[in-house]
Amino acid sequence: MTGEAPQNCVAIVVAAGRGTRAGGALPKQYQLLAGEPVLRRTLQLFASHPDVTAVLPVIHSADSGLFAETARGLPKILAPVFGGATRQASVRAGLAALTAHGAPDAVLVHDAARPHASPALVARAVAAVRIAPAAIPVLPVTDTVKSLDAAGQVTGTLDRSILRTVQTPQAFRFAPLMAAHVAAAAAGVEALTDDAAVMEWAGHPVATFEGETTNVKLTTPEDMERAARAPFQDLADVRTGTGFDVHAFGAGDHVMLGGVAVPHAFGLVGHSDADVGLHALTDALLGALCDGDIGAHFPPSDPQWKGASSDRFLAHAVEKVAARGGRIAHLDLTLICEAPKVGPHREAIRAEIARITGVPASRISVKATTTEKLGFTGRREGIAAMASATIRLPWEEDA
Numbered sequence: 001m002t003g004e005a006p007q008n009c010v011a012i013v014v015a016a017g018r019g020t021r022a023g024g025a026l027p028k029q030y031q032l033l034a035g036e037p038v039l040r041r042t043l044q045l046f047a048s049h050p051d052v053t054a055v056l057p058v059i060h061s062a063d064s065g066l067f068a069e070t071a072r073g074l075p076k077i078l079a080p081v082f083g084g085a086t087r088q089a090s091v092r093a094g095l096a097a098l099t100a101h102g103a104p105d106a107v108l109v110h111d112a113a114r115p116h117a118s119p120a121l122v123a124r125a126v127a128a129v130r131i132a133p134a135a136i137p138v139l140p141v142t143d144t145v146k147s148l149d150a151a152g153q154v155t156g157t158l159d160r161s162i163l164r165t166v167q168t169p170q171a172f173r174f175a176p177l178m179a180a181h182v183a184a185a186a187a188g189v190e191a192l193t194d195d196a197a198v199m200e201w202a203g204h205p206v207a208t209f210e211g212e213t214t215n216v217k218l219t220t221p222e223d224m225e226r227a228a229r230a231p232f233q234d235l236a237d238v239r240t241g242t243g244f245d246v247h248a249f250g251a252g253d254h255v256m257l258g259g260v261a262v263p264h265a266f267g268l269v270g271h272s273d274a275d276v277g278l279h280a281l282t283d284a285l286l287g288a289l290c291d292g293d294i295g296a297h298f299p300p301s302d303p304q305w306k307g308a309s310s311d312r313f314l315a316h317a318v319e320k321v322a323a324r325g326g327r328i329a330h331l332d333l334t335l336i337c338e339a340p341k342v343g344p345h346r347e348a349i350r351a352e353i354a355r356i357t358g359v360p361a362s363r364i365s366v367k368a369t370t371t372e373k374l375g376f377t378g379r380r381e382g383i384a385a386m387a388s389a390t391i392r393l394p395w396e397e398d399a
């Protein structure tokens with residue numbers, strides 16, 4: 001694989017620790033930073049990275065429910081596996097699960113507790129494993145480092161020029177890392193604190209690449225508090241998109257509004273089921289992503305969309321948000337018509353949009369208005385809909 005891109009690079013995110021040093025009501029990886037669990041932020045980093053094929057979470061067996069909620073909607077996430085009593089055992093469990101699924105060429109092993117690693121650091125890790133079987137991110141030591149005796153007395157001053165602190169993601173070719181982990185466990189070596197140490201123990205060379213000062217491991221309550229205050233927590237990319245759609249009345253006995261069949265003296269004319277509400281919401285999400293419009297994704301000229309149920313258009317836009325590692329914060333839909341009356345169907349529409357999008361109904365607004373008998377809606381010629389969508393994407397540097 002030397003000099004070539006790994007065909008298949010899986011990120012193992014170890015999240016099976018209890019976070020005893022950090023304290024708090026939940027293990028630190030499930031505590032919220034800027035409204036989002038630490039682990040979700042970490043998973044998003046890899047799930048949205050183009051160099052990563054899939055993400056394998058290693059979790060504690062007591063956390064299955066918490067994990068399901070934390071990872072909801074994220075792409076590329078494999079079924080989680082349960083970790084062990086030590087970090088080393090947890091990584092080994094992840095490697096064994098990957099063997100069972102067909103081993104990848106390379107793995108990145110990353111602490112769930114390092115949610116601030118950047119996409120650029122992940123790219124450096126993947127680049128490093130193209131030329132070395134093992135490579136780890138390091139930082140120079142900037143403080144003077146002393147050794148102490150048991151009484152806390154200084155016994156010496158270390159040469160910091162040859163020392164480095166070590167982070168994750170650590171990058172490895174899969175086969176030698178798997179073999180090293182199995183051999184270490186068989187030899188009763190169980191408490192090595194990183195995977196590079198497992199490779200060193202097995203006699204493999206370990207290369208280095210540049211780490212990041214912001215890529216701290218959340219370990220103590222002070223780390224959690226600092227992270228909650230840190231300005232880079234706010235670097236989530238919050239975006240708003242808008243959508244607008246109109247369909248004319250034609251023959252029929254109901255109209256589709258927000259996924260709900262509402263009885264009416266007319267139907268709506270369209271290539272699909274003419275659901276103006278779902279079309280406007282789809283465009284709002286695509287607008288927030290700067291990813292074209294519904295017509296570009298589902299051309300009206302394409303016969304396969306004739307009569308299509310519009311929930312698939314909205315579901316497609318939701319998948320696009322998830323594929324970018326994003327989350328939908330809020331959807332707001334306004335239906336504009338003299339009739340039918342929307343009020344009696346409002347809650348059913350909210351529930352249906354919640355079903356299609358996976359967004360809680362408490363974050364979905366459905367409103368209706370007339371145009372006071374003015375214009376085409378006032379003349380009862382058709383229905384218009386406008387929508388806005390607010391989404392949150394992981395921060396990306398502009399290309």
Ligand SMILES: Nc1ccn([C@@H]2O[C@H](COP(=O)(O)OP(=O)(O)OP(=O)(O)O)[C@@H](O)[C@H]2O)c(=O)n1
Nearest residue numbers: 014015016017018019020021085086090112113
């Ligand atoms: N048996 C373990 C121990 C640790 N980890 C993971 O390894 C990473 C680094 O470990 P650390 O920061 O020490 O986490 P905890 O073990 O949870 O912390 P503590 O020692 O304070 O309990 C964390 O993402 C943690 O969830 C793991 O998967 N399995």
Ligand SMILES: C[C@](O)(CO)[C@H](O)COP(=O)(O)O
Nearest residue numbers: 087111166167168193194217
């Ligand atoms: C893997 C690691 O994050 C590299 O710095 C570190 O060794 C984990 O140590 P911990 O004792 O599990 O916190």
